[in-house]
Amino acid sequence: DAGVIQSPRHEVTEMGQEVTLRCKPISGHDYLFWYRQTMMRGLELLIYFNNNVPIDDSGMPEDRFSAKMPNASFSTLKIQPSEPRDSAVYFCASRLTSGGSEQFFGPGTRLTVL
């Protein structure tokens, strides 16, 4: 398996633009997590899904952020409109319930909002 796949790896955009980050979890994993990492706030959980259903979105900073998981192999995190303070590395991770609790991270998307 190729592991968790994220795209794009780098994104530079201007304030006010819409940004869409994409994630493909490891095949067969039924949990998917979106994290944001910054120097100031560390690794923050934004939202997670179980069997494509959002379970906890309490970490989503505000209404500008939204996430979907239309099927077991794809998820998106959208920011609209983007702001400079959204600049961070966004990680997607997945986990297989029955196989234990190890969580595998994707390579991350480095987002810069100018």
Add this chain to the structure above:
Amino acid sequence: GENVEQHPSTLSVQEGDSAVIKCTYSDSASNYFPWYKQELGKRPQLIIDIRSNVGEKKDQRIAVTLNKTAKHFSLHITETQPEDSAVYFCAASTSYGKLTFGQGTILTVHP
């Protein structure tokens, strides 16, 4: 919800010395405690984990101890090497819940 505190925030050691990173957690229902290593510009990767039914686990130069009564767990790295330099995160969760991460420890191993 769960709260995980990690100390120290930075740790500097000489090659060959030992390094210890400590974490405390608040939710007594937590029973899974992984440690992740993150090298600069890379993703966090699991290096060792422990479940609440054991008190200690070792894997070569790395060991983790857990004290459920006191709600704290620690990472021990012996015979440190420069390639151990990275950010280390502890985390806690219930079996099938979300991971709550500590703030991270920047470990620097000087040759």
